[in-house]
Amino acid sequence: xxxxxxxxxxxxxxxxxxxxxxGGLSLIFGMMRIVNMTHGSYYxxxxxxxxxxxxxxxxxxxxxxxxxxxxxxxGLGEYNTFLKRLGGQELGQVLTTMGFALIFQDLGLVIxxxxxxxxxxxxxxxxxxxxxxxxxxxxxxxxxMVAAAVAVVLWVVLERTRVGAMIxxxxxxxxxxxxxxxxxxxxxxxxxxxxxxxxxVAGVVAGGFVGVYPGADFEILPYAFVVVIVGGMGSLKxxxxxxxxxxxxxxFGKAFFPELSYFTLFAPMAAILAIRPTGLFxxx
Numbered sequence: 001x002x003x004x005x006x007x008x009x010x011x012x013x014x015x016x017x018x019x020x021x022x023g024g025l026s027l028i029f030g031m032m033r034i035v036n037m038t039h040g041s042y043y044x045x046x047x048x049x050x051x052x053x054x055x056x057x058x059x060x061x062x063x064x065x066x067x068x069x070x071x072x073x074x075g076l077g078e079y080n081t082f083l084k085r086l087g088g089q090e091l092g093q094v095l096t097t098m099g100f101a102l103i104f105q106d107l108g109l110v111i112x113x114x115x116x117x118x119x120x121x122x123x124x125x126x127x128x129x130x131x132x133x134x135x136x137x138x139x140x141x142x143x144x145m146v147a148a149a150v151a152v153v154l155w156v157v158l159e160r161t162r163v164g165a166m167i168x169x170x171x172x173x174x175x176x177x178x179x180x181x182x183x184x185x186x187x188x189x190x191x192x193x194x195x196x197x198x199x200x201v202a203g204v205v206a207g208g209f210v211g212v213y214p215g216a217d218f219e220i221l222p223y224a225f226v227v228v229i230v231g232g233m234g235s236l237k238x239x240x241x242x243x244x245x246x247x248x249x250x251x252f253g254k255a256f257f258p259e260l261s262y263f264t265l266f267a268p269m270a271a272i273l274a275i276r277p278t279g280l281f282x283x284x
Contacts, residue, residue: 011250016243016244017143017209022227022231024194024197025039027167029234030171031187032087032188036083037094037221039221040218040224041217042196044203045108046068046071047067049066053067054119063204067203072197076189079188105215120208126138227246228242238282241281
């Protein structure tokens, strides 16, 4: 029983990290139909910026805020300069964002080198909580709490505010939203910046969990796309449930069948898409 509890907790904590990365990507996919291969780079660069802030100030909170804000501006620059002009051109989007991903990867190597780094976390987030004979790392609990807080805030914004109504209208039908007077370009800019912001938050948080290292962007990006596609494009609920599913499947797959871990992750995903091509909560 202890094994199952610990493995479930580990899967949930990894799923929480994936939600931070995939939540914004789902809205970007669902609203703008942009295939953003740079999203993993926002995660990696956010971690590197946070690492630099930690080195300079020692503040973990400031590292999260600085990394997220800087990368949100980087994402806005990429969107306004290039991606906004490529609406509906999937091949152009893939080539452009893949090119930026490779550029950002090389930039990271030049500035921060090729060695892996771990972001120093506050002493309050070290150690473990003990529950009977079980130990739960405090930092993993922190990741789950951050993801839960982000999920609640996003839900309130999307479901209980005027801005959220405009975002949902744009996700459902951008042309209709434009016809009723919604400023779709401005909403799209805001959502793209939010996606980059959350990806950078995930990068900084992950830096104290799995570290910051070259290649982390392309390593985690496929998982984020699986979450978005399986959960349903543009669905916050789908991103949350999809993240937990992927986290649990990945963790248990590596625990039971380490040599078949990718099969145990992607085979159930393929089965779900065969039954529901639009994802669990996507709309046709």
